[in-house]
Amino acid sequence: MTLIKERKVENIELFYDLMFVYAISKVSGLIHHSHHGIVEPWAFINFVLASLVILQEWLYLTNYLNRFGTFNFREIITMCINMAAAVYLSNSFLTNWIQVYYPFTISMLIMSLSVAFLYHCQARKKEFGEKESINARNILLIVGSLLIISLFVNFYIGSFILIITNLLGIFLPIIYKTKFNNNITNFGHLKERFELLTILFFGEMIVSITQYFDIKHFTIYPFIALITIFSLFGTYTLVINKMINHNQTTRGLTLMYSHFFLLISLGIITSAWNLVGQETNKTFLTLFYILGYIGFYLTLFVNEIYLEKKNRLNKKEYLKISATLMISFAFMIIFKENFFIVELLLLLFSLSILWIVYKKYGEIRI
Numbered sequence: 001m002t003l004i005k006e007r008k009v010e011n012i013e014l015f016y017d018l019m020f021v022y023a024i025s026k027v028s029g030l031i032h033h034s035h036h037g038i039v040e041p042w043a044f045i046n047f048v049l050a051s052l053v054i055l056q057e058w059l060y061l062t063n064y065l066n067r068f069g070t071f072n073f074r075e076i077i078t079m080c081i082n083m084a085a086a087v088y089l090s091n092s093f094l095t096n097w098i099q100v101y102y103p104f105t106i107s108m109l110i111m112s113l114s115v116a117f118l119y120h121c122q123a124r125k126k127e128f129g130e131k132e133s134i135n136a137r138n139i140l141l142i143v144g145s146l147l148i149i150s151l152f153v154n155f156y157i158g159s160f161i162l163i164i165t166n167l168l169g170i171f172l173p174i175i176y177k178t179k180f181n182n183n184i185t186n187f188g189h190l191k192e193r194f195e196l197l198t199i200l201f202f203g204e205m206i207v208s209i210t211q212y213f214d215i216k217h218f219t220i221y222p223f224i225a226l227i228t229i230f231s232l233f234g235t236y237t238l239v240i241n242k243m244i245n246h247n248q249t250t251r252g253l254t255l256m257y258s259h260f261f262l263l264i265s266l267g268i269i270t271s272a273w274n275l276v277g278q279e280t281n282k283t284f285l286t287l288f289y290i291l292g293y294i295g296f297y298l299t300l301f302v303n304e305i306y307l308e309k310k311n312r313l314n315k316k317e318y319l320k321i322s323a324t325l326m327i328s329f330a331f332m333i334i335f336k337e338n339f340f341i342v343e344l345l346l347l348l349f350s351l352s353i354l355w356i357v358y359k360k361y362g363e364i365r366i
Contacts, residue, residue: 021200023090037281116140188246231350265295
């Protein structure tokens with residue numbers, strides 16, 4: 001019998017999510033411009049790392065609130081501190097890194113230690129979830145210690161330590177082995193938090209293409225892009241919201257990590273649309289689109305592990321999806337010089353995959 005009761009997402013959590021979506025959308029600006037026809041490799045790496053930093057900090061507090069949150073004064077103050085720091089972090093990546101290195105590191109340190117403090121307070125109560133609180137606190141203290149070290153070494157070594165710290169912060173929950181009581185995780189609430197974060201990000205995608213809805217220069221391209229976003233959103237909603245049972249006892253690690261890279265993939269797709277009007281190499285642009293869509297569908301369908309086996313897509317359905325993608329990608333590369341055909345292919349395969357998933361959902365409902 002689970003010890004976790006169902007609860008709704010609080011309004012302040014929605015506000016918290018909105019601030020972090022803003023931060024991620026700002027970071028996406030790193031790959032919204034091409035140089036010599038491509039997005040520079042370092043700009044792309046910075047985008048991925050920056051997105052992971054922001055999502056990692058979002059997840060620290062989100063996990064705490066999911067497991068132990070009562071939304072008392074101490075927790076609300078911590079949320080406000082994290083929201084302010086998230087906006088600052090997102091703006092830092094768009095300026096000279098040497099100038100913002102120390103303020104950036106201190107901001108990360110404050111965010112990490114503030115959540116560590118919440119876990120410490122929870123552990124001192126010696127109630128349900130005490131061991132898990134101590135484990136989470138220790139992970140955050142390791143992250144905080146590395147951040148402190150990075151403040152007292154030279155810039156280049158410190159930057160390397162920051163990268164290592166970021167990666168450790170993400171994967172230490174897996175590496176740091178300890179017996180974890182899955183009952184402390186409210187999977188339904190956690191899933192809803194990720195859904196809302198993703199929905200807000202889809203909203204940012206729509207906002208990013210509104211600049212192309214020009215009354216004076218009407219074209220069909222923005223409408224194709226809009227319907228494609230609807231198709232991606234529809235597929236996401238069916239899999240995550242409709243097909244996954246939220247009454248499960250699980251830590252939700254796959255849900256967490258898959259959404260990290262799902263949101264990064266959506267950022268790549270958004271960036272590809274923004275690169276269209278620039279002097280971007282057509283081969284690069286096509287491959288950039290392909291990277292974004294492959295990332296989106298892979299990280300989406302991996303969440304089928306939360307479905308009963310009988311409700312999962314079967315081999316035949318996955319074969320249809322794979323064939324649809326491979327054929328579409330092949331034609332996109334062949335017709336890369338014709339933007340209309342590329343956009344039309346994006347729309348057709350996204351609608352086709354939506355239809356396959358919708359049919360499967362129809363079978364489950366019967």
